[in-house]
Amino acid sequence: MLSKSTNNGLAIEVNGLTKTFGNFTAVDGISFEVFRGEFFGFLGPNGAGKTTTIRMLTGIIGKSGGEARVMGFPAGSIEAKQLSGVVPEQSNVYMDLSAWRNLMMTAGLYRIPSHKARERAEDLLKQLGLYERKDSLAREYSMGMRKRLLLAVALIGDPEIVFLDEPTSGLDVQSTRFIRSLLNSLRREGKTFFLTTHNMNEAAEMCSRVAIINQGKLVAMDTPENLRIVVGKVSMIDVTFDKPVSEEELKGIPGVMRVESSQAIEAAERMKATTAMRGPGPGRMGPGLGGGGAPRGPGSPGMGKIQGPDMSQFGPSANGEKQQAANRFRLHTEDTGGVIVALVDFSRQNNVKMNIMNVSPPSLEDAFVMLTAEAKHEE
Amino acid sequence: MKNRVLDQIVRSLTLVKKDVLIYYSRGPVILMGILWPAIMFISFAFGRGMAIENLMPGLIGVSVFFTCSAISPVAFPFETAQRTLERLISSPVAIWTILFGDMLASAIVGIIISAVPILIAVGFGVTFTSPLALVLAIIIGSICFATMSLLLAVAPVSGPQYTQMLATLTKFPLMFISGVFIPLDRLPEAARAVSYISPLTYFTDIARYATGHSSYLPIYIDYLAIIAFTIMFWILAVKLHNMTLPKRV
Numbered sequence: 001m002l003s004k005s006t007n008n009g010l011a012i013e014v015n016g017l018t019k020t021f022g023n024f025t026a027v028d029g030i031s032f033e034v035f036r037g038e039f040f041g042f043l044g045p046n047g048a049g050k051t052t053t054i055r056m057l058t059g060i061i062g063k064s065g066g067e068a069r070v071m072g073f074p075a076g077s078i079e080a081k082q083l084s085g086v087v088p089e090q091s092n093v094y095m096d097l098s099a100w101r102n103l104m105m106t107a108g109l110y111r112i113p114s115h116k117a118r119e120r121a122e123d124l125l126k127q128l129g130l131y132e133r134k135d136s137l138a139r140e141y142s143m144g145m146r147k148r149l150l151l152a153v154a155l156i157g158d159p160e161i162v163f164l165d166e167p168t169s170g171l172d173v174q175s176t177r178f179i180r181s182l183l184n185s186l187r188r189e190g191k192t193f194f195l196t197t198h199n200m201n202e203a204a205e206m207c208s209r210v211a212i213i214n215q216g217k218l219v220a221m222d223t224p225e226n227l228r229i230v231v232g233k234v235s236m237i238d239v240t241f242d243k244p245v246s247e248e249e250l251k252g253i254p255g256v257m258r259v260e261s262s263q264a265i266e267a268a269e270r271m272k273a274t275t276a277m278r279g280p281g282p283g284r285m286g287p288g289l290g291g292g293g294a295p296r297g298p299g300s301p302g303m304g305k306i307q308g309p310d311m312s313q314f315g316p317s318a319n320g321e322k323q324q325a326a327n328r329f330r331l332h333t334e335d336t337g338g339v340i341v342a343l344v345d346f347s348r349q350n351n352v353k354m355n356i357m358n359v360s361p362p363s364l365e366d367a368f369v370m371l372t373a374e375a376k377h378e379e
Numbered sequence: 380m381k382n383r384v385l386d387q388i389v390r391s392l393t394l395v396k397k398d399v400l401i402y403y404s405r406g407p408v409i410l411m412g413i414l415w416p417a418i419m420f421i422s423f424a425f426g427r428g429m430a431i432e433n434l435m436p437g438l439i440g441v442s443v444f445f446t447c448s449a450i451s452p453v454a455f456p457f458e459t460a461q462r463t464l465e466r467l468i469s470s471p472v473a474i475w476t477i478l479f480g481d482m483l484a485s486a487i488v489g490i491i492i493s494a495v496p497i498l499i500a501v502g503f504g505v506t507f508t509s510p511l512a513l514v515l516a517i518i519i520g521s522i523c524f525a526t527m528s529l530l531l532a533v534a535p536v537s538g539p540q541y542t543q544m545l546a547t548l549t550k551f552p553l554m555f556i557s558g559v560f561i562p563l564d565r566l567p568e569a570a571r572a573v574s575y576i577s578p579l580t581y582f583t584d585i586a587r588y589a590t591g592h593s594s595y596l597p598i599y600i601d602y603l604a605i606i607a608f609t610i611m612f613w614i615l616a617v618k619l620h621n622m623t624l625p626k627r628v
Contacts, residue, residue, distance in 0.1 A: 058469045060628050078387075082471040092462035096401050108393030109470040111386070153466075 008072060011036045011161050011192040012057065016066035019052050026052040028216035029066060034209075036160075039183075039193045041207030041224075043200070045372055049216040050196040051089065054165050057194070058086050071160055082110065085154030089166040091146045095139035099130055099149050102138060103156050110157035117156065124152040127182065144175040151179065161192040168202060180206060200365040210364070214372040227367040235336045238265075239343060240356040241327040249350070253342045255335035262328040387476040394467070394480025395487065402450045403488045411449075412488070416442040416496040423560065424503075435500040436586035437559035442496045443517060444579050447489035447524035448531065448550060451481050452542035455532035459627045474624060475617050478529050482613075485525035486518075493517045505590055512598060513589035519602065520582040523609040527578065529616035535626035553577045562587060563595035578608040 012034035019027040027049040034040040044050045055061045057068055059076025068075035071083040093102045100121060107117030125131040128148040133141070138149060147167065154162055164183075168176040183206065187193060197203055203210050204224045211221040220227055250259045333339045336359055347354050402408065419438055423429045458464040467477050500507075507513060531546040556570065557579035563571055574580040581601040588594035594601065 055628075060465055060468050061625055078383075078471045078473065081469060084469075086466075086469045088462070088465065088469075090462060092466040094397070094401060094463055095461065097397075101400065105393055105397050106470065108396070109390055109467070109472055111390060111471075157471075 009036055010034065010069075011038065011071055012040075012194065013069040014053075014057075014066070015068075017053065017056060017063055017068050018065035019049075019056060019061070020064045025216050027056070027213075030213065030216075030218045031066075032211050032218060032221055034192060034194060036192050037187075037190050038209065039187050039195065039207050041203040041210035042194060042196045042213065043198075043203055043210055043368060044196075044213035046198075048213045048372075050213060051165060053213070054163050054194070054196055058084060058163050082157070083160045085157060085159035085162045087147075087150050087154045087162065087164045087167050089169060091138075091143075091150060093138045093146065093149055093153060096137060098135045098137055099125065099141070099152070100134040102149065102153055106153050106156050112157060120156055120158065121152070124155055128152050129178075144171050147171055147175065147179065151182070155186070159191070161194065162186070164193060164195045164197075166197055167195070168197070168199065176202075200363065200368055204364040212368060212371050219371045220367070224364045227364060227371075228362045235333060235359060235361050237331040237333065237336065237339060237343070238356070238358040238360070239329055239331065239354055241329075241347070242353040242355055244327055245329070245350065245352055247329065249346070250329055250331060253331075253339060253346060255333050255339045255342065256331050257334065258332040260330040260332075262326055265328065265330050387473055388479065390472050391476045391480035391483060394472075394477060395484045398450070398454065398481060398484035399488070402454055403484065408449075412446055412492040413495055415445060416492075416499065420496070420499050429560070431500070431503045432505050432590060432592075433562070434560070435496065435503075435505050436590050436592070437583055439493060439496045439500070439513075439517075439586045440520070440557070440579055440583040441554055441559055443489045443493045443521055443582070444524050444554070445550065446492040447485045447521050448528035448546065450485055450488075451525070451528040452531040452546040453539040454481060455627075456536050456539045456542050459535070460537040465628045468624070468628060474621055478616055478620060482522070482525045482529055485528060486521040489521035489525060490517055493521070500590070507589055508591040509589040512585055515602070516582055516585040516589070516605070519605050519609070520578070520585075523578050523582075523605045523612065526609050526612040526616060530612055530619065533616070533619040533623055535623040537627075553579055556580075558583050558595075562592070575604075578605050581605050581608075 010033050012032075014033070015031045016029045017027055017031070018025065018029050030049075030053065042050055042053065052061070056063050057070055057075045059081055062076065070080040073079040073083070093099075094105070097105065103121040103124070104114075104117060107114075107121065112120070121134075122131065125134050128151065130145060130148055130152065133145070138146060141149060147170075151167065167183075168179055171179070180202065183193065187206075193206075195203070195207060207224060209221065209223050210227065212219050212227075247259050247261055250256060331339060331343075340357070340359070343354065343357070416438060419441060420434070423434050423438070424431055455464070458467070464477075468474070497507075497513075528546070531549060532542055534542055534545065536542060556574050557577040558566055558571075558574050559579065563574060563580065563584060566574060581596070581604040584594045584596055585598050585601045588598050588601075596604075
C-alpha cells in the first residue's frame, strides 16, 4: 500500500500553476494554499479556469508550468490520488454497472480490502439513500441519484481530500440540501474539501475561505465575510414609496452616498444574472423579485427587513406593481441607522409612505461580481 | 519500485473484472466469439474444400487474433465519450495500469475463445502432436495480439467507428499476409518476406507445428518473435497513450 501524506498542515499547495492550450492560457500562474480540514471554495465565472485547475490537481490533465502538491505529494501522482476523491461536474460512473459494482470497482482501484469495501459501500449507500437500489444499473438512476452515487464513489476510498466540481448543479432543493448536509458532517470528520461552484449561497454557507478566479488569474482569496468587506462597508437600503419621489431629494438626505433608480437597479440585477453565474444569487426572494428592486430576503445573511415606526399606516399602495417599481430606489450608505431615521422623517415631511424597506450588506455575490468585473475592466 | 509495480498490477485486476463485466460478458460478444471460428471453418472446409488439418492451425490463429483485438479499439473511445476514462485517470492508477488491465482482459478472453476452434479441430479428428507448444503459443500469442490492439486504440477519438475502421484496415490485411491459409513454405518469396512483419505469422507457424506439420521456422524463433513483438507493442502503446491521453480528457 502507498504511504500516507506528509504532515505540513497543508492539503493543497499551488505555486505559479499554469495551463495553456495552444496559444490560450486557461490558468495563468495561480498560487494558493488550502489547509487540512478546510472547506475551500474556488469560484469564477464560466471559462475562468476552475475546472482546468481541478483537473490539474486531480491528475486528469497535466500542467504547463508551476507546481502543485496535494496532501504533500505532487498533484496527479499515485500517492496524491490515493488520498483524494473526486466528484466531477458531469457523471462518469459506469452506466452499465450497478451502484454496488461501481463502488466495488472503485474500492478495487484504491486497494481497499474487500470486507472493508463492502462495509463502507453499505454505509455510504444507506447514508445517501441508495441502498434499496444498490443493484440497479447506474443508467436507471435519476440525475439526483447519480450525483449521490458520484459522491459515494468519491468517498469509498476514505479520502483525506475531496474535490467537488459543481456537486449540486442541476439538482432539486431537497437533493441539494441533502448533499450539503452530508458534506458538512464529513467536514466535521476532518476531511478537506475543494469546491468549485457557481452558487454563491453554497459557497458562502459552506466554505471557510474562497478564492475567485477570473480569466485564469486569481483575483481574490479570503473568507466570504472578508470578501464582502472588500466591496466596502457600504450597505444598501432598498426602499419603495407609494408615490413618485425625486431622486435628487433622496440624494440630499445626510449620509446617502449614492442613489439608484429602479431602472438602474434592474439593469444591475440583469447584469448580475447574465454576467456572473447560472445559479440563484443570495436573497433573490421577498418583495421585488424579478422586478429588480428589494432583491434580498430574510434568508440572506446579515440582512433584515426594516419597518419604520409608523409602518402600520404603510399598507400596500393603491398603485399597481408597475407604479411601485417606478418608485423604488436603492440608497448606498455607510451610516445605515442614520439614513433609516432620515428616511422616516423624509416620508413624513413629504407625505409619502414607505411600502417596503430592505437593508442588506454586500453579499458574496456582490463581491464576486465586483471583483470579476474589475478584473475585466482592468484588462 | 518492485512493490509499486506489483501494487499497480493488483489494481489492474479490478480493470480486468470491469472489462469482462462491461464488454466481454455481453451476449452478442460471446456469440460472436463462438460463431466467428465456426463460420470461418464452414466457409473454408466446406465452401472451399480446404483440408481440415491444413485449415485448423490458421483458424486457431485467426480466432485468437480477432478475439484479442476486438474490444480495446472500441473500449477506449467508448470510455472517452462516457467520461469513465477520466474517472480511471483520477483514480490511483497509472496509465500503464489501465492499459495492462485492458490487455489482460483481452488476452484472457482470447485464451478462452481459442477453445472453440480447438474443439472443432478435435471434433473433426485433427491430432495435436505438441499440445504444450500450442498452449504456450496461445498464451503468449493472446498477450501479443491484445497488446497490439492497444495500439489500434491510440487515436484520441470519442467515436468507436473511427478506431474500428483503423482496426479493420489493419487486421484483415494481416490475416492475408500471415500464412494463415497458405503455409509459409508455399508463399512466394516476396509475400513471405512481408509475412515476417506480422506476429500472426509466427503464431500460425507454431500452431502448424503443434498439429503435426513441420514449422517453417524453428519454433523457438517463433516464440522469440512473438515476445519481441509484444515488448515492442507494449512500449509503443504506453508511449503513444501517454501522448494522446491529454487530448482525450
